[in-house]
Amino acid sequence: MKRREALKIGALGLMAAAVTPVMASKNENDEVNPYGKYREKIYNRNRYTKDAKNPTKGELKHTPEIKIGKKDAKGYTLVEITIGQEGIIHPSSEAHWIDFIELDADAKLVARTLFEPGKAMGYVAYKVKLDGVKKLTAREGCNKHGIWEYTINL
Ligand SMILES: [Fe+2]
CATH class of the missing domain: 1.20.5 (Single alpha-helices involved in coiled-coils or other helix-helix interfaces)
Incomplete structure (x- = not known):
């Protein structure tokens, strides 16, 4: 036995x-890959653009805002990205959240962040070498309302 x-x-x-x-x-x-468990909740990957002359509240809520800060001793400049312009901040809940933010410098990806629904808001701060860079583009994905981007010239 x-x-x-x-x-x-x-x-x-x-x-x-x-x-x-x-x-x-x-x-x-x-x-x-945190998208593994949220993949089915991310159902809009269409691209949208804010009406520059007469933006709606929804357009302002989804368009990234880019703020340039100080350059440090090693040559990296603080770049802050919030999701929402004119004080309208995008929410973060289990059903509706900013799932990623990306930053391009002269059309080349330099940073990407993924967000946990309901636990992290759509905000990032990166330190980036901007010497010679002419354009910065911030891009965000809302699981429900698609992909939005905003470009500034330096
Ligand atoms: Fe949204």
């Missing part, structure tokens, strides 16, 4: 050893 139990436990151990690496690898991917 004891030998039979030992064999059973040994067989279960072998099965667990065979299964564990696959499960561990799946969990690691979920942590590396």
Whole structure:
């Protein structure tokens, strides 16, 4: 009886050893790619642009605002991005949130941040080398209202 139990436990151990690496690898991917568990909630990837002359409240709420700060001793300049202009801040809830913010310098991606719904608001601050850069474009994705961007000339 004891030998039979030992064999059973040994067989279960072998099965667990065979299964564990696959499960561990799946969990690691979920942590590396947070979109894994939210993918089905991100349903609008269309691109939109604010009407520059007569923007609606929804357009202001989704258009990134770029603020340039000071340059540090190593040559990196503070670039802050908020989502929402003229004081209208985009909300963050489980059903509706800013899921990413990206920053392009002269049309090349230099930074990207992903956000946890309901736990992080659409705001980032990056330190970027801006020497020679002529244009900065901030882009954001709202899971419900799509992708919006805003460009400033330096
Ligand atoms: Fe939205």
